[in-house]
Amino acid sequence: MIGTLLKKPLEVVETNFRQPSGPAGQLVGHLMTLQHRSLTVWAIEHMDVRRSQRVLDVGCGGGMAVKLLAERTPRGFVAGVDYSMDMVTQAVRRNADAIARRRVEIRHGDSAELPYEDASFDHVSAIETFYFWPDPMRGLAEAHRVLRPGGQVAITLEMSREAAADPSLVQRYFGKHFTERSERDGLHILSGAELTGMLSEAGFHDVRFVCEPRRSLGWVCALGRK
Ligand SMILES: C[S@@+](CC[C@H](N)C(=O)[O-])C[C@H]1O[C@@H](n2cnc3c(N)ncnc32)[C@H](O)[C@@H]1O
Incomplete structure (x- = not known):
C-alpha cells in the first residue's frame, strides 16, 4: 500500500x-543541487x-559545480552544458555575477x-549524470575531443557497484538493492574498474578511480588524461 502510494512521487523524482x-x-x-553539494x-x-x-562541466544541472569551479579558477573560465532548458535557467541564475564578468557561461x-x-x-x-547519457562512449569521445592534450576528465557518480562490494552488511544490502532497481529502470550501474576501462577505451591514459563505498550508494570518481 505505502509502496504504491510512494511509487508515483518516486517516478517523478x-x-x-x-x-x-x-x-x-x-x-x-x-x-x-543541495543533495549533490x-x-x-x-x-x-x-x-x-x-x-x-578552463573547465567544462557536462550535465551541469543547477550549476553548483560551475560555481565552485569558478571559485577555484579566479583567472580562468568555466562552462556548463545541460540538455534541460530548466537546468540551464537555474545554472544561469546561480552564476549570474560570474556570467556578467564573462568568467562563466552556460549553454544548452x-x-x-x-x-x-x-x-x-x-x-x-x-x-x-554519466549513467543517463544514451551513448556514454560517444560522450567520452566528445570529452576527449574538447580537452587539450594533457587535459583531465573526471566522471563522478553517487551510485556505483563499489557499495555492494563494501564489507558493511547494511551498505552491501542497500547497494545491491538499488543497483538491481536502477538496472531494471534502464540505468547501467558501474564499478570504478568498469568506468576506468571505458576511459581507456575512449583513449584516455593514466586512468584511475577513487571511491567512498560508504557514502550514499558508493561514490566513485574516475579520472584520466588526454
Ligand atoms: C542528476 S542531475 C545532476 C546535475 C548536476 N551535475 C548535479 O550534480 O547536481 C543530471 C543532469 O544531467 C543532465 N543530463 C542528462 N543527460 C544529459 C546529456 N546527454 N547531455 C547533457 N545533459 C544531460 C540532466 O538534464 C540533469 O540536469
Missing part, C-alpha cells in the same frame, strides 16, 4: 533526475584544477555533441 523539466523539474533541480566538493578535490585553467547542449571547439578545455567534469 527519478524522471526529473534524468532530464528535469517543468515545475517538478525546477523543484527536483533545486533539491538535487558534498559529492561535488569531493569530486572537485580530486581534479587537479589550477587558477587560470548534449553530451553527445558538445558545443565547443576541439582542445578548448583543461578539464571536463561530469557529476551524477
Whole structure:
C-alpha cells in the first residue's frame, strides 16, 4: 500500500533526475543541487584544477559545480552544458555575477555533441549524470575531443557497484538493492574498474578511480588524461 502510494512521487523524482523539466523539474533541480553539494566538493578535490585553467562541466544541472569551479579558477573560465532548458535557467541564475564578468557561461547542449571547439578545455567534469547519457562512449569521445592534450576528465557518480562490494552488511544490502532497481529502470550501474576501462577505451591514459563505498550508494570518481 505505502509502496504504491510512494511509487508515483518516486517516478517523478527519478524522471526529473534524468532530464528535469517543468515545475517538478525546477523543484527536483533545486533539491538535487543541495543533495549533490558534498559529492561535488569531493569530486572537485580530486581534479587537479589550477587558477587560470578552463573547465567544462557536462550535465551541469543547477550549476553548483560551475560555481565552485569558478571559485577555484579566479583567472580562468568555466562552462556548463545541460540538455534541460530548466537546468540551464537555474545554472544561469546561480552564476549570474560570474556570467556578467564573462568568467562563466552556460549553454544548452548534449553530451553527445558538445558545443565547443576541439582542445578548448583543461578539464571536463561530469557529476551524477554519466549513467543517463544514451551513448556514454560517444560522450567520452566528445570529452576527449574538447580537452587539450594533457587535459583531465573526471566522471563522478553517487551510485556505483563499489557499495555492494563494501564489507558493511547494511551498505552491501542497500547497494545491491538499488543497483538491481536502477538496472531494471534502464540505468547501467558501474564499478570504478568498469568506468576506468571505458576511459581507456575512449583513449584516455593514466586512468584511475577513487571511491567512498560508504557514502550514499558508493561514490566513485574516475579520472584520466588526454
Ligand atoms: C542528476 S542531475 C545532476 C546535475 C548536476 N551535475 C548535479 O550534480 O547536481 C543530471 C543532469 O544531467 C543532465 N543530463 C542528462 N543527460 C544529459 C546529456 N546527454 N547531455 C547533457 N545533459 C544531460 C540532466 O538534464 C540533469 O540536469
